[in-house]
Amino acid sequence: MRFFLLATPLLLLAACAVQAPVTTSQAPESVAQSLSLRLADHPGAAEGIVAPPRSAEEDFIAAVDPASNVFFRFGDCEIDRAGSELLRSHAERLKADEKLQVTLVGHTDDLGSRAYNIAIADRRLKAVYRLLRKHGVAQSQIRLYSAGVEKDTLSCHSEACHRLMRRVELIYAGNS
Numbered sequence: 001m002r003f004f005l006l007a008t009p010l011l012l013l014a015a016c017a018v019q020a021p022v023t024t025s026q027a028p029e030s031v032a033q034s035l036s037l038r039l040a041d042h043p044g045a046a047e048g049i050v051a052p053p054r055s056a057e058e059d060f061i062a063a064v065d066p067a068s069n070v071f072f073r074f075g076d077c078e079i080d081r082a083g084s085e086l087l088r089s090h091a092e093r094l095k096a097d098e099k100l101q102v103t104l105v106g107h108t109d110d111l112g113s114r115a116y117n118i119a120i121a122d123r124r125l126k127a128v129y130r131l132l133r134k135h136g137v138a139q140s141q142i143r144l145y146s147a148g149v150e151k152d153t154l155s156c157h158s159e160a161c162h163r164l165m166r167r168v169e170l171i172y173a174g175n176s
Helices: 002-017 028-040 056-063 081-096 114-134 159-165
Strands: 069-071 101-107 142-148 167-173
Touching: 056 159, 069 081, 069 159, 081 114, 101 114, 114 142, 114 167
Parallel strands: 101 142
Antiparallel strands: 069 167, 101 167
């Protein structure tokens, strides 16, 4: 009996040390394989860096080219100094090639009413048009298209996105 009393705690300790068998779904190899399959679907996976998928808003922000757009403040139609300098360089490009044409596309953010956005896009377009003409660009080289918010179906949630929506985009055709 004494032996049994001494052996019982030792048996219990030994039983605790035994590990449960690993099932196939828990095997480290299968976890690593499934993880590597998921990593392979993402850019940067080879370096071990996996970025979360970008949202439509982030895609929009990344796609807007500052060199081809004049940006406006909320509710404003005035061209700031940066916009004026940008338009000066575009005017030089257009004057250097009389066959080159530019289409001005007016965009707005998604904050105002449809009527307001169409009206402000039109006023911004005219401001950019007037400044290009003032810099000597021929009227025949400029086309106007007011998209308002109609072309951009994106709904922004950040101020950075809204700022980029309030713009006039310059799109070239011809001997670019």
